[in-house]
Amino acid sequence: MAKDGTSLPPYFNIDPDSALADLDLPTGSEDFEAIAQACAQGRADLASRGLNSEGQKSLRLFSTWEITRYLIPVAQAHFRRVLKQNPDLPQGQSETEGGAKWFSLDEVLRLRAFFGVQGSKSKNYLPYRPEGQPAKLVAVANFKGGVGKTSTAAHLAMSAALDGYKVLVVDLDSQGSMTSIFSGRVEDEWQTAFPLLARHYGEYLRIENQRRLDRGDPPQPLDDTLSAALEMTAEDVIQKTHWPNIDLIGAQLNLYWAEFQIPVWRMQARGWKLWDALSDRLAADGVLENYDLVFIDTPPALGYLTINGLSAADILLVPLGASFLEFDSTGRFFDMLHSTFASIEDGENVAARALGRPEMAFEWDAVRAVITRYDGAQQGELSALMQAYLGKTLSPHRQDFTALIGQAGEQVSGIYEADYRDFNRETYARGRETFDATYAAFKRLLIGVWRRDELAAKQAAE
Numbered sequence: 001m002a003k004d005g006t007s008l009p010p011y012f013n014i015d016p017d018s019a020l021a022d023l024d025l026p027t028g029s030e031d032f033e034a035i036a037q038a039c040a041q042g043r044a045d046l047a048s049r050g051l052n053s054e055g056q057k058s059l060r061l062f063s064t065w066e067i068t069r070y071l072i073p074v075a076q077a078h079f080r081r082v083l084k085q086n087p088d089l090p091q092g093q094s095e096t097e098g099g100a101k102w103f104s105l106d107e108v109l110r111l112r113a114f115f116g117v118q119g120s121k122s123k124n125y126l127p128y129r130p131e132g133q134p135a136k137l138v139a140v141a142n143f144k145g146g147v148g149k150t151s152t153a154a155h156l157a158m159s160a161a162l163d164g165y166k167v168l169v170v171d172l173d174s175q176g177s178m179t180s181i182f183s184g185r186v187e188d189e190w191q192t193a194f195p196l197l198a199r200h201y202g203e204y205l206r207i208e209n210q211r212r213l214d215r216g217d218p219p220q221p222l223d224d225t226l227s228a229a230l231e232m233t234a235e236d237v238i239q240k241t242h243w244p245n246i247d248l249i250g251a252q253l254n255l256y257w258a259e260f261q262i263p264v265w266r267m268q269a270r271g272w273k274l275w276d277a278l279s280d281r282l283a284a285d286g287v288l289e290n291y292d293l294v295f296i297d298t299p300p301a302l303g304y305l306t307i308n309g310l311s312a313a314d315i316l317l318v319p320l321g322a323s324f325l326e327f328d329s330t331g332r333f334f335d336m337l338h339s340t341f342a343s344i345e346d347g348e349n350v351a352a353r354a355l356g357r358p359e360m361a362f363e364w365d366a367v368r369a370v371i372t373r374y375d376g377a378q379q380g381e382l383s384a385l386m387q388a389y390l391g392k393t394l395s396p397h398r399q400d401f402t403a404l405i406g407q408a409g410e411q412v413s414g415i416y417e418a419d420y421r422d423f424n425r426e427t428y429a430r431g432r433e434t435f436d437a438t439y440a441a442f443k444r445l446l447i448g449v450w451r452r453d454e455l456a457a458k459q460a461a462e
Ligand SMILES: Nc1ncnc2c1ncn2[C@@H]1O[C@H](COP(=O)(O)OP(=O)(O)OP(=O)(O)O)[C@@H](O)[C@H]1O
Pocket: 144, 145, 146, 147, 148, 149, 150, 151, 152, 173, 177, 298, 299, 300, 372, 373, 374, 399, 400, 401, 402, 403, 405, 406
């Protein structure tokens, strides 16, 4: 106790010998393995708690209330009447005799399709996608860590799926958080986006080798990795998830290898457009026809994988918290985006300029910063300032901090997977509202850019 009766702060009077007694032996690199194994066992334990009897994650059921409130906008009585009149439609299951009916998402999708065909045309039962237009690719990126990239991408993917879109999620982060959320199983880099990038390079090398042969130069050998990748398509690395209309290209630690491999390839073939690899392969393998939306989650770094994800994207979302440090760092991220992409353009356009040919330029349909984990009581002023400086670039909707995300439990990832009966209705409604509003702001952007493309295509055809 200090003289005035208050105790000393805890960092005073630490006895060196008792501090020594608490220590264990110095840590060597092999000890990291043991720590990693302990984490892996704990993770497997946690992950297994949410699994069904086949050892797979399963998606919860949806109640009539939730379906008519959030998914298919019809009155409950009308919904029940339509089901009764159409015994071939899914009828749902109830836990008790005469109790509320619950449906799987697959069943909800069938019901929505039915209402879409039979129901009133004035209601949007089926989400908008203009005929003949390819899927939109959405990258979520910021080199600052922990700003809500993965949470935002995962929630948008889920709300788009609930809305009836067919979604592909691409995890470019070797931390694999997105892959865990969608319970992906990834053994090694061959089940990630890596072979798609390798194939793109392999194909470039083949063409380049033909040119070399024509010139009388020896070709560059295609190693085993490239030969194997040349046989692979997006379909080989896309896996199903526990969501019927969300598929996944997963990630795992080995994907990080790409950060070392890509620059080596580029050194060997200066003409290889590494930034086009992902988008070219997804397009060539039909992904843009087979899906409505592709969400790309990126690591907290502006490495080669992120550059690939960014240049593939039509829409770029940059999550950030309304704090000085995150605002500051996000400004620098945009600065890095500018110098990175401008320097690629410069390098590519040297020849075009000399020959008077059209120059290449990167272009995104829309770029939006999104405030995440927003606390209105503390961050109103700072976010207003950010809004004033960023203008339209900052999405007007701020995604609130919600305890639902951390609390949802080990077997569910976020609000859309949680059963609302596990929460106080009001907490649930508020948490859901903020992510629904994030989705609404995104969907408005999406529909706008699709509409712009649709009108441009019409004009071009005239
Ligand atoms: N709206 C929210 N309310 C409360 N917590 C949130 C919210 N959004 C994200 N979080 C939490 O913030 C943390 C970081 O989120 P997330 O993993 O999505 O960030 P990230 O940018 O993908 O991180 P990394 O850079 O490591 O990839 C997580 O613990 C997540 O649960």
